[in-house]
Amino acid sequence: MESNEKVPYVLTGKSHTAVAVNAAAKAGEWIKSRLGAYGRLSTKSSEQDLVTEIDKGAEQMIRRLILTHFPDHAILGEEGVEPGEDAPERALREAEEEEYLWIIDPIDGTTNFVHGFPFYSVSIALAKNGEVVLGVIYDPSRDEMFVAEKNKGAYVHGARMNVSGEQRLSEGLIAVGFPADPAVKLPINLRGIEALAPKARSLRAGGSAALHLANVAAGRLSGYCEVGLNVWDVAAGALLVAESGGQVTDTAGTPYHLGVRHIAATNGALHTELLNVLKEADATGF
Secondary structure, eight states: OOTTSOOOOOOOTTSHHHHHHHHHHHHHHHHHHTTTOOOOEEESSSTTOEEEHHHHHHHHHHHHHHHHHOTTOEEEEGGGSOSSSSHHHHHHHHHTTSSEEEEEEEEETHHHHHHTOSOOEEEEEEEETTEEEEEEEEETTTTEEEEEETTTEEEETTEEOOOOOOOSGGGOEEEOOOOSOTTTHHHHHHHHHHHHTTTSSEEEOOSOHHHHHHHHHTTSOSEEEEESOOHHHHHHHHHHHHHTTOEEEETTSOBOOTTOOEEEEEOSTTHHHHHHHHHHTTOSOO
């Protein structure tokens, strides 16, 4: 084979990646079919933290599909964790020693889903011995499947992704978030937003951490930062960004690991500048 010949991105039937892609696609199509048809709307940690029976049903669907092929693997899913500030960290500590740990967010962007705003996603990651080795994010509204494997690159529609080329924050389109905790996390994020707004080309807040990260990986966003996330919000997307040539750390600059809750993900070129703005604004969450 000549060195410049393109090698197609092929999934084998029962690989981890094939199972994750299949689970994300099936759950995503079911979620989309239920748009506007959910029943009981509940809240978790705050009035802004919504959950429906669709979230729970989608997670159960994904769990069944994974365990059919990998019955000995552990699963950490958002809907299986009790509400509470410390519950996600406690659940992660209990699970992260597993050799294989699947990390699931069945609907990242439930508030958008509830309102019919087409910016929500299914996020599935696989960690091996504490390191994310597979990330899949599916956007049902646009029928886009984002896939990354450790050291194998990241793809959308089977095409290789690369982060954007902006060199300065003033050239960058930066995504931010409004967390569901109005008392502690929201004011921190608002300080960051206020500081970033005059320095970046523009800001966007779509309401799905996973899709923000996927779009950084695809070169559509220059960066994304948010304080107060959970492992299922960012595990898959962090690998997508890294495998697309970007940089992912916490807001203090520590390289990404499963415990990171305050995220900064960029094309790499403007990462330091973004971190400096957050630090100067006391908006790192630390």
